[in-house]
Amino acid sequence: MTIPELRLTPVSHAIGKRSPVTCRLKCADACLGPECNTSSNAHFRDIASQAISRRSVLGLGVAGAVGLVVGGAAGGGAAPAFAAKPGTAGLAFTPIAPVDRTVDAFTVPVGYRWQPIIRWGDPLFSSVPAFDFDHQTAQAQAGQFGYNNDYLDIIADPSGKTGVLVTNHEYVNPDLMFTATTDPEERRRRGEIYKAAMGMAVVEVKRRRVGDPWEYVVDGERSRRVTVESTFELTGPAAGSDLVKTAADPEGRWVKGTLGNCAGGTTPWGTVLSGEENFNGYFAWAADTAEQQRYSAGSTTSTETGWEQYDERFDAHSPGYVNEPNRFGYIVEIDPSDPTSTPKKHTAMGRFKHEGANVTIAEDGRVVAYMGDDERNDYLYKFVSKGRYTAATSTGARRKNMRLLSEGDLFVARFSGNSPAAEITGTGAMPSDGAFDGTGEWIALTRGGESVVPGMTTEQVLVYTRLAADLMGATKMDRPEDVEPNPHTGKVYLALTNNSRRTVATLDEVNPITGNRYGHVVELTETSGQAGETFGWSILLLCGDPAVTDYTYFAGFPKELVSPISCPDNVAFDSEGNLWISTDGAPSTIGYNDGLFRVPLEGDQRGNVQQFLSVPREAETCGPVIHDREGLVFVAVQHPGENGAVGAQTSYFPDYVASHSGDKVAAPRPSVVQVWKG
Template identity: 85%
Template sequence: MADHVRGKRSAVTCRLKCADACLGPECNTSDNAHFRDIASAALTRRSLLGLGLAGAVGLVVGNAVGGGSGAAYAAKPGTAGLAFGAIDPVDRLVDAFTVPEGYHWSPIIRWGDPLFSSSPALDFANQSATAQSGQFGYNNDYLDIIADPSGKTGVLVANHEYVNPGIMFPPTGDPAEKQRRGEIYKAAQGMSVVELRRRAAGEPWSYVVDGERNRRITVETVFELTGPAAGSDLVKTAADPEGRWVKGTLGNCAGGTTPWGTVLSGEENFNGYFAWAADTAEQKRYSGTSTTTTETGWEAYDPRFDAHDADYVNEPNRFGWIVEIDPSDPTSTPLKHTAMGRMKHEGANVIIAEDGRVVAYMGDDERNDYLYKFVSKGRYTAATSTGAKKKNQRLLSEGDLFVARFTGNSPVGEITGGGALPSDGLFDGAGQWIPLTRDGQSVVPGMSVEEVLVYTRRAADLVGATKMDRPEDVEPNPRTGKVYVALTNNSARGTSSPLDEANPISGNRFGHVIELTETAGQAGETFGWSILLLCGDPSKTAYTYFAGFPKELVSPISCPDNLAFDSEGNLWISTDGAPGTIGYNDGLFRVPLEGDQRGNVQQFLSVPREAETCGPVIHDREGLVFVAVQHPGENGSVSAQTSLFPDYGSTAAGSVAAPRPSVVQVWHD
């Protein structure tokens, strides 16, 4: 694993989260033209226009960054923005949740906390699938905190991406016990909807047992397929001969909340859950190799996870979609939107275009894969009636799907791989949104619309999309409409994938962030772009770049993953991979985008040892920040845990001290 770990994650995380995708054959073997091959010298940048407060334990307070700015970036006068002194980076072996001076933290809810009075509290020695199906799930990723109009009640929505058997249970060779645990793993994944309450607006939240909106969505929950691929032969199985009803959701990573109040979730690394034969070009684009066993072992007793079986050969095609749930209605049927394409979705984030259509931006999280955009056919209805909401929920079922092609504006010889800025002072250029579908039909020669949507990666290969350095979260700024793309890293850049101006770093271990400006309106088909950040530790990496801000004054940052915005339009970045790249725990960072502070990366918090920072939610006017802490202590075992977050030694749960993925809130004095 040495070469792979050098790129980003620990060996355990890679095996469990993405089935060692980077160790296998390249999924994208297309010979797409890179924009350095088609760069136009005529282009110029200027032409592109439960625990509550009582659970506040393990508090660690950070100091101002040594050698950095130290002082807080001042909130604009007259607002309740967040003022803080950037914390020092925290060594990767420290098992602590660290916040700035004057701030406190506590978990809102942890893995295994009961959502219903009929469900038991987590008991490591007596856990069951029935219990887990009524408890908060494992490895929370996407997160939102949606307040009701009163400000005193609300709802928490979280994804549960995957499980780590090694720190949940001791080893076993008993097939019956493996199956029993496998059913627990099914119940621990999916999504959770949990009601919240607090004494007054602006105060921290507690979760509500038996809340009317409480809900668990698992690998057994039935989803409805929508859009042109629903009912096609490519998604039919013996259990669903209509090809319209899918059991479960898998690999749920990031997501987004829509203007009509529903939540979108991206099904990412679904391929690792299936024993299947990757013996066609289409299948190889989603899994480079065939498999006969999986980490969960479901294929041993549940035939739908054995895609070698002719009755279930299409089962993997029923995953890899954007799903939509209504957190206000626990009886509603969740949707899987085939019109938005099938890939390893990091997530989807929506903005309303000038003409009222809905635009969703999406990243396909694998090295050398692509950036996508979906534009709805219908228009958003702002009314709050039930009928309007139902109508809006169908907006993502019909529309046009695009993939991005980037073009640089600098001479090829200036893209050296070492990070030196081109002579015009920026890595920048223009871009096109290339259509894959239009008006419900395929525009990819030789592929039907159903094939384009089920085998979206192949379709994007054929139209010459630009290979990117693992596009993860893609977020439009609600204040400006500019779009920000987190490119986590790609240690193979410059070898298996050539350099280009949008991905200019050889062996890109630390990742970068692109700022994209739509030049023909939000739903248009052209854009301008420039690199906002080249990540890394400025004291150790010469090529780091922070939008021109003095690099000696910023916090080190590596492997940008999830993005968010505060009310002032500042960008917030959570990271996934800093321990293996710059030697610090992952964290959450604020980046001003305007004025003389543009590019001043400031670390707000750090998560515990071996954990990933996920799903940031910034309620800065209330002085509140929320994150999902995923896979703390990932490299440990039941007999030798490496983290005790968030309880730090409490043995209330079955007389075992162990890490528990949790949603954490941070507030100021």
């Protein structure tokens, strides 16, 4: 059987935010395809009066020069002319100047240093061979750090001197992992390496004392890799339904593997949540039903990995595996303290292209998780558990807490603006009340664990969640990425990365920019409690480069004093409640490398975007983790030098020293990086 060569044909498009290579590998060219969301409910219109039958809707039935710097060096980012006063408390810094997109450097503020904790291919166990670019194997990769790390957390033990690093491995880039080949058997061998390079990693870390940088531990007792071949348990109402049964799993309760793991969150009980995002690109499927079209608009007979050529479960044309894609697109929960535990996929939290999930505890003790569906014109969701969180630290209490995400209710957001429609012009001009703001409601998709969507069963709502949200009149958003509650205030912050196809006809007050290439950030305030069903909202940031973009807005802070920022992706908070934003798409939109930015949310500095670091050329900033009281910041550097190839690389990250010394540096290596004062 012929397996297609997994090499990329250059394409010239960047109508969204990314390079063409990233678009192809990460999201299967989603921005080039037809719209997945063809519903007419968008933009604050109520579709309750539309007569849409169950059968008709569901189809149920039958580049420039490479600049080099030395890794681990002290920061050399010069203070830009627009820099406001430096930060305070544990992370006092002078903002760096934006870094041109052709520069291959990891840049930090003056007075700070950086180094990787762990890189792609670093062995987790002494029984695993050291990384050898020319002799990669699936067996070795399954025990090594995976590729393209995304979500990240550093969870310290009570001593503060040991802990675990947990991260996602979202996707692979074969052009930077292997030299070209035409040998079919070699292509299949490489396909197994791709499986082993994706998924998740738990890695033990240690340090001499609190505040020091971390180093990873070989043979850590808690270390493990979770891959495309690992076993997961389905939980919740859709587990065991006919919609998730396959020839290999007639019970519909045990799924092999996880795919497209993007952002995530860490729960109060110490587990880590991972969002399965762009899973559709790994399956050959017909897309001949409304359900399939809502998750992948086009039919496919082959994929970039070629897995469907020899692994039947990735061929959804096969009668026994039509439902296999229905087993992906969930929130995954893993216990990093127990390497023998079986990770779970929670169907009660819905199935869509999860960017991630972030948990807070409501006033009544229930668990609330916020989630974005990362595709243009898709939705913002909230899950509220049935059970209540137990703060006790006993083993029994923790086990009880680990069942909280298996049962509860799922909601989708509908936003309303408070300005006349004529004042939302698409230019960024403020409406007469001086703000883009309004109210919103959380529309129930399930209540009491049962469907409230007309014509859809509970299982259908949780497997075909996008269709359920369409029917209930959710608001189409400009690509909802990370959404997190501020632990200091309870306000919720939503990163909307961009939507270049937003038109005048589809404008609304919460998505007010036509052709929104730079993205924006929305601040939500729950007005009836964290588990309630009403909220207020306002736009905190309209992103872009104020020097060239007329409509930028930074919560009223003088725009000539802020750092340029584009395509907000992941968010985090420090001990003072400041918002931190990592970006993915700045090179293609404002011409600078992606970075990490701090944004104060209170006082006279509210809205003052300050750039802390910049990642190398063609890389995305993921993570981030802010331990400001220790003077430490962590990010995952994903797809450095993405547009290069073996023998024609555009980045040497992170092994700049080796490249200067003449040692062979075959390819850039996605890595977890720590930054500290020094």
